[in-house]
Amino acid sequence: MELFEEQGFEKTSAVQIAQRARVTTRTFFRYFPDKEEVLLADADADAVKETLVQHLLQKPDVTDTLQAVTRTLADFDWEKLGPRQILRQRDAMIASDPRLLERELIKQQQLTDALRDVLCRRGTAPDIAELAANTGSQVFRTAYRKWLEDNNDGDLTTITENVMSLLAAIMARGPVPATAARLP
The missing domain is CATH 1.10.10 (Arc Repressor Mutant, subunit A)
Incomplete structure (x- = not known):
C-alpha cells in the first residue's frame, strides 16, 4: 500500500x-x-463472501428480504479487513483506476449474486430475490462509502439504517428534491 x-x-x-x-x-x-x-x-473476497452467505443462510427470518440483505452486510466486521484509514486508501485507489474498479465491481456483483441465490434457496421468489439482493447491496455500498468518509468513527450499522430510512422515504413520497435529503 x-x-x-x-x-x-x-x-x-x-x-x-x-x-x-x-x-x-x-x-x-x-x-x-x-x-x-x-x-x-487484501479483502479476501472469497472468504468474506462465504461468511456473508453463511450469515444470511442462518438468519431465522428472511421475509423482509431487503432488510435481511442489508443487515447481513452491515453486521459483518469490515474493520477486521484492516483499519478504516487503510480501507479508505484502498477504496480511493480502486476508484481511481479503471482496471481495479472493474475487478472490484465484478467481485461485488459475485457477492450480490450469492446473496440472491441464498434468498432463492430460502424460498424467496427469484424476481424478489434479485431485486432485494441488488438493492440491498447498493444500499450497503452507499452506507459503506459514508462510513469510510466519516471521521467520527460512526457505526456502520447505524449508517446503513439511515440509508435504508432514506430509501423508504424516497419510495413513500416519490420524487424527493435533491437538496431535501442528506445523510449524516
Missing part, C-alpha cells in the same frame, strides 16, 4: 512490489497473478 501511495498505482511494477516485500519476483507471482490482486486480495 505504501509503494502505491508513494508513486501511484499505475507507476508501480510487480518487480518493485516484490523488492519492497523482500521476496523474489517469482515468489510474488506465486501468490499474486498481477499487481492488481495485491490491492484486491
